[in-house]
Structure formats: structure tokens, C-alpha cells
Amino acid sequence: MKNSYLLTATKMRIPLVAGNWKMNKTNVEAKELASTVKEKLADIMGVKIVLCPPFTALSTIHSALKGTNLLLGAQNLHWEKEGAYTGEVSAKMLVSSGCKYVIVGHSERRSYFGESDGIIGLKLKAALSEGLFPILCVGEILQERERNETEKVLEKQLHGCLNGLSSEQMESITVAYEPVWAIGTGKNATPEQAQQAQAFIREFLTKKFGEELAQQINIIYGGSVTPENSKGLLVMPEIDGALVGGASLNPDSFEKIVKTAQESKKQPVKI
Numbered sequence: 660m661k662n663s664y665l666l667t668a669t670k671m672r673i674p675l676v677a678g679n680w681k682m683n684k685t686n687v688e689a690k691e692l693a694s695t696v697k698e699k700l701a702d703i704m705g706v707k708i709v710l711c712p713p714f715t716a717l718s719t720i721h722s723a724l725k726g727t728n729l730l731l732g733a734q735n736l737h738w739e740k741e742g743a744y745t746g747e748v749s750a751k752m753l754v755s756s757g758c759k760y761v762i763v764g765h766s767e768r769r770s771y772f773g774e775s776d777g778i779i780g781l782k783l784k785a786a787l788s789e790g791l792f793p794i795l796c797v798g799e800i801l802q803e804r805e806r807n808e809t810e811k812v813l814e815k816q817l818h819g820c821l822n823g824l825s826s827e828q829m830e831s832i833t834v835a836y837e838p839v840w841a842i843g844t845g846k847n848a849t850p851e852q853a854q855q856a857q858a859f860i861r862e863f864l865t866k867k868f869g870e871e872l873a874q875q876i877n878i879i880y881g882g883s884v885t886p887e888n889s890k891g892l893l894v895m896p897e898i899d900g901a902l903v904g905g906a907s908l909n910p911d912s913f914e915k916i917v918k919t920a921q922e923s924k925k926q927p928v929k930i
């Protein structure tokens with residue numbers, strides 16, 4: 660694969676850092692956290708920052724973030740436009756709550772709620788049809804890594820999830836490499852492990868959609884990212900940002916990770 664720094668073109672990959680708050684924070688707590696994050700990061704340039712609170716806090720946070728560069732994302736959606744799907748939320752509802760982004764296929768959705776690559780593919784299409792930017796999560800479990808099957812698993816997931824998508828649709832997607840063994844465990848992938856897996860993901864995208872498009876896609880890392888380990892990860896050329904769970908609930912930690920992304924990618928990757 661060519662080194663992306665050597666390619667000549669005008670477009671650039673702007674790093675993205677998203678905070679996945681998971682099933683945490685009531686409305687009042689969420690508003691407080693968003694307001695603190697806003698005070699710290701509202702004026703930051705050169706990094707896309709996405710806050711993903713639970714559904715119940717989306718509208719509140721949307722109002723709290725008005726007039727800033729901070730973007731709102733959801734953690735999940737249903738693939739149908741509307742109908743008798745008790746407890747579910749559609750892409751259109753997310754847009755009407757102020758969302759620009761949505762996390763799709765998180766490993767917790769895959770393992771606790773049985774989401775298959777096929778379902779995740781439908782969710783991607785539903786999100787894209789309403790103009791949302793999906794953050795597609797992929798990653799292997801520990802046994803798969805130990806069996807040396809990481810690339811095989813990533814290939815299967817990417818193939819299954821992206822099946823039938825056009826290049827134009829792919830342009831709106833961010834891919835998050837999240838090794839399942841690193842999520843919420845305090846055991847992050849080493850920068851080299853993440854770089855290697857993410858280079859493989861870009862290679863897959865290159866084969867499927869061509870080099871120009873593959874170079875435009877943000878591929879971010881998630882799994883126990885902290886202020887302490889973020890520098891080592893974010894300086895890697897294939898790591899275009901972070902999907903942060905636990906550390907995004909602490910405004911000081913989240914601020915440090917965002918600033919590390921800004922610092923590490925001062926010269927955004929030219930493509």
C-alpha cells in the first residue's frame with residue numbers, strides 16, 4: 660500500500676474523536692457533562708468532536724451544544740423508517756433530535772443484542788438514507804486474535820456490513836477498529852497492533868472502493884483509550900482518531916484525548 664503522505668491531492672482526513680457515553684447519564688447529568696465539555700472544547704479546530712449520549716438525552720444535548728463545533732451522535736438506530744417496532748428509534752427520529760452521527764454495529768450491540776453483519780448493513784443504509792454519518796465498529800474477540808484470525812474476522816465483518824454500498828455512500832462512513840478484548844477492560848491494543856489492523860482495513864477499502872476513496876475514509880481506534888495511552892496510538896499514520904467509552908465520561912480525560920488528537924495530527928493526512 661502506498662504511504663498516504665506521498666499521495667498528491669487536495670483532500671485531507673480530519674481526525675475525529677467520539678465519546679460513547681453508553682448507558683450512562685440521566686438528562687440532568689448529561690447536560691452537566693456536555694456543558695463542561697463545551698466549555699473546554701467548543702473552540703477547538705482541526706478535530707471533529709462527536710458526543711454520543713443515550714437516546715433520552717439527545718435533544719437536551721442538542722440544545723446545549725448549539726452554536727459550537729461539537730457534533731451530536733446516537734449509539735444505535737433501527738433499520739426501518741417507522742412502524743410497529745416497540746422500543747426502537749429510526750434514523751429520521753435521530754435527525755430530528757439533532758444527530759449528525761450514529762454508531763452502528765458496536766460490539767456490545769453485536770454480542771448482547773445479536774446484531775449480525777447483515778443487520779448492521781441494513782442499519783448503515785437506513786442511517787445514510789437520512790443523511791447521517793455512521794461510525795461502523797468492527798473488531799475481533801480475544802480468542803480470534805490468539806488464533807491469528809484478526810484479519811479474517813475484519814474482512815468478514817467489513818464484507819458483510821458494507822455489502823451493496825456505493826462509493827458515494829461509503830464516503831460518509833467512519834470505520835472504528837475496536838478489538839473487543841480491549842473494550843472496557845483497561846487493556847488497549849498496542850499502537851502497532853492497532854496500526855496493523857487499521858492498515859488492513861484501509862487495504863480492504865482500497866480493494867473494494869479504490870485508493871482515492873479509501874484514503875479519504877477516517878479509520879479510528881477504540882478500546883480503553885485514555886489520556887495516557889492516546890498519544891502513542893494517535894501518532895500512528897493509520898489511526899485517524901478515537902472512539903472513547905469510559906474516558907469520555909470524564910471531561911478532563913476527554914479534553915486531553917481530543918487535544919492529543921489535534922496535536923498528533925497537526926498536519927492532517929494529505930490524500
Ligand code: PGA
Pocket residue numbers: 679837841842843844845881882883884902903904905906
Ligand atoms: P472503552 O469503550 O473506551 O470504555 O473501552 C470504547 C467503546 O466501547 O467504544
